Amino acid sequence: MAKFNVNGTMVEVAVPDDTPLLWAIREQIGLTGTKYGCGVAQCGACTVHIDGVATRSCSLPVSAVTPEMKIVTIEGLSPDGRHPLQQAWIKHEVPQCGFCQSGMLMAAAALLQSNPKPTEADIASEMTNICRCGTYNKVKAAILDVAGSGAMGRG
Amino acid sequence: MTLASPETGLNPSRRSLLAGSAAAAGAFSFGFSIPFAGEAAAQGTTSEVNAWVVIHPDDTVVIRIARSEMGQGTLTGLAQLVAEELNCDWAKVTTEYPTPGQNLARNRVWGNFSTGGSRGIRESHDYVRKGGAAARMMLVEAAAGEWKVPVAECSAEKGVITHKSSGRSLRYGQVAAAAAKLEPPKDVALKDPKDWTIAGKPLARLDTADKTNGKKIYGMDLKMPGMLNAAIKDCPVFGGKVKSFDAAAIRTMPGVKHVLPVGDSAVAVVADFWWQAKTALDALPIVWDEGEHAKVSSEGIAAWLKEGLDAPEAVVGNQNGDAKGAIASAARKIEAVYSYPFQNHATMETMNATARYTPERCEVWTPTQNGEAALAAASEASGLPLAKCEAYKIDLGGGFGRRGAVHDWVRQVVLIAKQVPGTPIKLIWSREEDMTHGRYHPVTQCKLTGALDKDGNLAGLHMRISGQSIVAGIFPQNIQNGRDPVVFQGLNASGPEASIGYTIPNLLIDHAMRNPHVPPGFWRGVNLNQNAIYLECFMDELAHAAGKDPLEFRRALMKNHPKHLAVLNAAAEKAEWGKPLPEGVHRGICQTMGFGSYVAAVAEVSVSAEGKLKIHRIVAATDCGHAVNPAQIERQVEGSFVYGLSAALHGECTVKDGRIVETNFDSYNVLRMDEMPPVETVIVASGGFWGGVGEPTIAVAAPAVLNAIFAATGKRVRSLPLKNADLRKA
Structure with missing residues (x-):
């Protein structure tokens, strides 16, 4: 058990x-x-x-x-699906098929927790999750948006 | 989430599904939460105006979608087309899938369910728009009838019907029930696309929110009361069989319920939980009869295909003039041989399906690109007639062609469920099973021989393709006189689907079919991917040999192909072709046509002294005629580079001892974020035709990069993938 x-x-x-x-x-x-x-x-x-x-x-x-x-x-990432990254994912319409996006979001949330202002290079090296539909650039844009907004720091 | 038993006794008449019937709403449930199904039942007044449009009293518009959604955005695009003609309030639009069984029962009122070949929108735009327009006409007619005024005095906008002179208005939800009782109009006029307000706009997808919070249910996530889970192993060598297995060895392992043969080539373990099934299956002693292909290797296949490059027998796909004569008398003859490997679709969600079989009925829940093909597979495997089967579509965790033409996993799950009658069985393939039992992007090689005249003009071209035919592997009945038309994708003399963009005075394109035992499949982009690499890289070679700019060399051959030329020019212009780049950065360019659309790309790359490739920028132009949702087209183009560059850089399934060597993403790598270039998309919506967008751009990803690599290094990579190439400067 x-x-x-x-x-x-x-x-x-x-x-x-x-x-x-x-x-x-x-x-x-x-x-x-x-x-x-x-x-x-x-x-x-x-x-x-x-x-x-x-x-x-x-x-x-x-x-x-x-x-x-x-x-x-x-x-459990947020009580209401409104974690700043979840909102950014919707704003940037990141998901295509969506199957990888739970993992993408969890990886991104941990990244911003440890590095609230990542550079594009930081994101590219830290986010090693696979997406086959091809959402990488939208994932990156959404993370940068949240990092730039400072929403994570306020949380 | 509850398991609602879907309606069984569907009456084929439209009236029987009409308003007010709780059954109508329930009929569209595929066993778990469906938007508004419960509410509709409670309200009891839902109205099916026609097959495409259902309207609730609260004005919610449910648009029926026949094609599958696998991330490509077709669900939203098709809904836009219906809503445009319906003149409804887009904010009140939701969607649902009719089932394949309902489609059959209603004389295929929703047409083709197949979602492949980038056909989702381009093949159904006409009838779905007519569905929306007809519904609008019936709603207006119903309102006019209530007011007892001429229909011509009424108009509809945003879901509200107005009688201008009297100032009266009614909402769609108020007249839907009456509209549903009217005869459908015979003549339905469609809007001029220039007047579109919903279609043609970059509207947000309808299906995003649940993909950000874990609520979206994929096939792999299905739960049903009493359900058991299955893991499966098919013979690792294609064409092999199970000789024996020792079920007793694992019978007492935790959760194990059944150890079952599946057909003559596979074994499944059924357990309480999937991880238990997989663990037990891995411990199961299985003896395989590996059959006649147990010694086949990639090297052997390559040698066989190489022989086809010069074989006397070949089937002609496109021919004009006398290519062989032109080559024989050429001032200069240029020759090159290219090769392309097997590749796996590698959808993020592995193959899976849930089935429940009883002697009276067989039901399957599965992510599929073609619900009707899934239904047919269920019927065939169960031995029950189609009318006693049903397939419920679930949105896909990736499709890319793997979940379309062949439903091998559906056959398997039904064969398992048939041995456990009455119990829902969920079959999930492990990634290893998925990697080694795909329907692979076919293996081909190509020998190109070009004739340059003394001025460096292209006087003749012979393109000999040798290798596998998808059609021979999947639909052999469609091979006519030894010819697989798909092999010549993008190389046809003319036609709206996939024609060559060059006029070459002497041209011969032929195919020597060589079909290895590895099963081929339609893989996003299909043969256009290989053909564009062959032709567009060789065009670059010819231009270089002629001492000409690759863009100018192409332009000279494209005067009779204005649409091809326009996208090529659009990409070149956006990329500022010819303008200086930073030190070490070089461009490559290419164009092709497929799936009804014209595409072109420019890649900017650099290669380090150690031979490491960096793609700095991609510019891609697409002319798909009518652009139904530019935001989603942009995403398809961008995604196409991920798929196409994954293939170009990493994708290779090798064959050893008759089986696929690469079993997971550690050996079958794909593009990740660190290799992803920025992509700038130029949508050249020239109008007047409907082209696909999910696939064509994939074909220009590799040749643009390969041509840029040559510009950067002087090296021609002619054998894919790039991971095998040494890019250090010669």
Whole structure:
């Protein structure tokens, strides 16, 4: 039995220790906003925050997660879907198919948390998530918009 | 989210689906939340004015969309076209998908569901607009009837019908029920596009918000009461079979419910949860009969295709004059051989579907580019007639052609569900399964031989394509006299779909078909991608050999192709072709036509002393005729460079021992943000025709960059992808 703090709620899941956190989140906890894309920490579709750090949950066994750690998924990024990045994503119409965007948003939110004023080069080197539709330039524009607005600092 | 059993006994008549019927709303539920379905049932007064337009009493307009949404924005574009003619309030527009079963039951009132070939809008603009216009006419007629005034005295704007002289007005929601009872008009006139106020505008997509908060449900996310999850392994060698598997070895693993054969080539494990199924499947001892292709390699395939470059037998695709004669008597003969590898679609969401089978009915929920093909696959695999099957479309986590013509995963899930009757089964492919069981961008090579006269003009060209035919692999019945027309995409003598942009006095383009066992598929851009590389890079080679500017060399051959020339000029102008660039930065240019649209691009690149490529800027021009939503076109063009440059820089599936070597994104890399150049899009909407936008631009991504690399380094890269090339200056 593993015990987690997900989006501020303590949950218990009965899974073997080597189950990836991603699948515990998706299947046991039932939060499907976090996506499976590769299973080998390459694409970033499964990105969640663990104590504020962007983490690829497909390759992290539940045994590595303690009850003290604060896990945040896309569903918990903001209470009302109005995190500055979520608003910027809508304003810039970032998503195409949208499948990678939960991971993109979580990676971007962690980036701005640690570096509120990233340069374009910072964004390009930090945002390594894969999008096959081709939203990279819109992702970058939305992040720069939020960074420039200072909205993250006020939060 | 609840599992609502979709309506089964659909009456084919329009009237039976009319207003007020809770069934009408429920019928469009695909088993989970559908906008307004619940409200409609509660209100009980929803009106289907016609197949395309449903109006609620609160004036909400539900526009039915037959094509699939996979990120390309077609959902919004089609809704704009209907709303434009309907004269409704765009702020009150929502959408829903009719099901393939309903389409069949209603004599295919919604037409073709297939969403490929960049056809979503360009093939249905006429009838969807007529649907909107007819609905508007019926709504106006209903209002006029209520007022007992001539229809001609009434007009409709933003969902409100007005009788000017008496100052009366009615909202669409107030007359929809009456309108629905009227006979549809016979003659329906459409607006002149210059008068558009909703279509043609860069409106925001209708489907963005839920893609930012985790609420959007993809096929992979489906949940149903009692559902079990399946993981599958198909024989790693295409054409191989399962010899045996030891189910007892994993039967007691956590959650495992069933270990099942799927056809003669695959095994599935069904468990409570997918991760349990996958874990057990990975532990399952399977003995494969790898079949006759178990020794095939990329090298062997390449050698076979190379032989085709000079083979005496080939099928002619385009011919004028005497190319071979012109080449034989040329002042200068230029020759080059290009090659293009297998590539995987690599949609972000792997193949998946959920199925529930009973002897009376088979239902499938799946992301698909062609709901009707998914329905047909369900019927075939279940053995039940179409009328006893249904397919519910779910928005796709990427399609790119993988989820269109072939529904192998639907067949699989139905074959599994059939062995567990009554239980919903969700099948998800692992990324490894997805990478190694694709329908691959076909492998081809091309030998180009050009004849230059003494003044450096192109006197003749022979283009010999050798390699795989998608049509032979998927629709062999469509091969006529050995000819696959798709192989010649972008190289046709004429036609509105994909014609060559040059007039060459002596021309021969032919194809020596060589079909390896690796299954081919329609891959975003299809054969245009390879053909544009071959022709446009070789044009660059010819221009260089002739000592001419690549743009001027092309222009001289394009006088009879004004639309091709116009986009080429538009790209060149925007990129300031010919003007100096910063030290070390060089340009490449190209153009092509496909999917009904004309496209051109200029790339600016530099190559470091270590051979590292940097793409500084892309300028892309597109003439798609009518531009239904410029903002979405811009996104498609930009996205096309991600897809096209991923292919050009990284995309390669190699074959060893009959199977695909690359199993995940670590070995099959794609473009990421650090390699993404800025893209400037020029939309040349010349009007008068309807071209596609999802695919054509992909084809100019690679040749623009390859030609710029030559300008920067003097190196011609003729074998894709670029990751295999040494770009250090010679």
